[in-house]
Amino acid sequence: MVAINNLFAQIPDRIPAEISEILLKTHRLHVERIVSAGHATPAGRWYDQETHEWVLLLAGRAGLRFEGEAEVRVLEPGDYLNIPAHCRHRVEWTDPAQKTVWLALHYREPQGVS
Amino acid sequence: MVAINNLFAQIPDRIPAEISEILLKTHRLHVERIVSAGHATPAGRWYDQETHEWVLLLAGRAGLRFEGEAEVRVLEPGDYLNIPAHCRHRVEWTDPAQKTVWLALHYREPQGVS
Numbered sequence: 424m425v426a427i428n429n430l431f432a433q434i435p436d437r438i439p440a441e442i443s444e445i446l447l448k449t450h451r452l453h454v455e456r457i458v459s460a461g462h463a464t465p466a467g468r469w470y471d472q473e474t475h476e477w478v479l480l481l482a483g484r485a486g487l488r489f490e491g492e493a494e495v496r497v498l499e500p501g502d503y504l505n506i507p508a509h510c511r512h513r514v515e516w517t518d519p520a521q522k523t524v525w526l527a528l529h530y531r532e533p534q535g536v537s
Numbered sequence: 538m539v540a541i542n543n544l545f546a547q548i549p550d551r552i553p554a555e556i557s558e559i560l561l562k563t564h565r566l567h568v569e570r571i572v573s574a575g576h577a578t579p580a581g582r583w584y585d586q587e588t589h590e591w592v593l594l595l596a597g598r599a600g601l602r603f604e605g606e607a608e609v610r611v612l613e614p615g616d617y618l619n620i621p622a623h624c625r626h627r628v629e630w631t632d633p634a635q636k637t638v639w640l641a642l643h644y645r646e647p648q649g650v651s
Contacts, residue, residue, distance in 0.1 A: 425603060425624065430593065431615040447591050447619055449646045452566060454591060477561050477568060479544065479640070481595075481615075489539060501545040501595075505561055510539065526593070528642065532563045 430481060434458055434522055452530040459483070461519035469511040474529040479503040483523025486515040544595060548572055548636055566644040573597070575633035583625040588643040593617040597637025600629040 428446075435442075438460040447454040464470065469490060480502050486495040490511035498504075506512060517523040542560075549556075552574040561568040578584065583604060594616050600609040604625035612618075620626060631637040 424606075425618050425620060427610060427612065427616050427618045429613070429615040430617055446617065447642075449644065451646055452644060454642065492538075496541060498541065499543070501543040502541050503544055503560065504539050504541045506539060526640075528561075528568065530563065530566060532565055 430456055430524065430526070434524070438462075438522070451532060452528060455525075455527045455529065457525040457527060459485070459514070459517040459523040459525070460521075461517055462514070463516050464513035469513050471509055471511050472506075472529070473508055474531055475508050476506045477503065477528040477530070478506060479526040481524040481526055483521050484518040485523050485525075486517075488513050488515050544570055544640070545638065548638070552576075552636070565646060566642060569639075569641045569643065571639040571641060573599070573628070573631035573637040573639070574635075575631055576628070577630050578627035583627050585623055585625050586620075586643070587622055588645055589622050590620045591617065591642040591644070592620065593640040595638040595640055597635050598632040599637050599639075600631075602627050602629050 438458060441460075441462045442456075442458040444456050445453055446456055480498040480500060482500055484500075485498045487498055488495050495515045552572060555574075555576045556570075556572040558570050559567055560570055594612040594614060596614055598614075599612045601612055602609050609629050
């Protein structure tokens with residue numbers, strides 16, 4: 424029987440550290456739910472990932488910075504983007520007043536050819 | 538420069554036929570946005586897909602039936618499920634009073650082994 428779960432369920436009231444859970448995992452991809460509550464990437468640190476990441480912000484608000492860009496990109500619910508592997512980026516801030524819920528799809532194959 | 542788009546943008550007021558758009562496509566997966574407005578799978582028809590499908594309902598409401606199950610499963614915003622390839626299913630109904638927005642991830646590899 425196919426199980427149905429809810430992305431907004433089982434979010435604790437207090438989130439001392441960012442929560443990350445795998446929702447689906449196969450050989451070449453995984454889908455993750457991330458819940459932030461004012462968390463940010465530590466100062467001076469960048470994500471530099473082996474996998475491509477397609478990311479969707481579902482609730483809350485976040486500021487994302489890409490290396491070499493002056494402006495922080497503000498993400499609102501429904502905003503999605505595709506971050507190629509090794510495209511250095513960091514989360515400058517997430518909304519401290521509410522939970523920020525992300526869906527992240529990490530995948531290994533090159534994008535483009537169908 | 539990484540493009541940011543919004544999943545709830547560019548939805549027409551009137552949707553005579555279900556809208557399906559590819560948001561990301563690679564060799565082995567694609568991510569699709571589907572917008573329904575009261576649409577359902579035609580009577581007597583089942584989806585029987587070559588690919589696995591991880592699906593998330595983001596807005597609206599839908600009734601999903603799996604072959605061999607008596608009960609229709611009602612999906613609300615945030616509900617997600619993984620439908621294995623060739624698991625026959627159909628959309629019995631979507632809410633006629635609002636848009637139903639789905640995110641569907643179709644992927645080819647077997648689930649399980651990491």
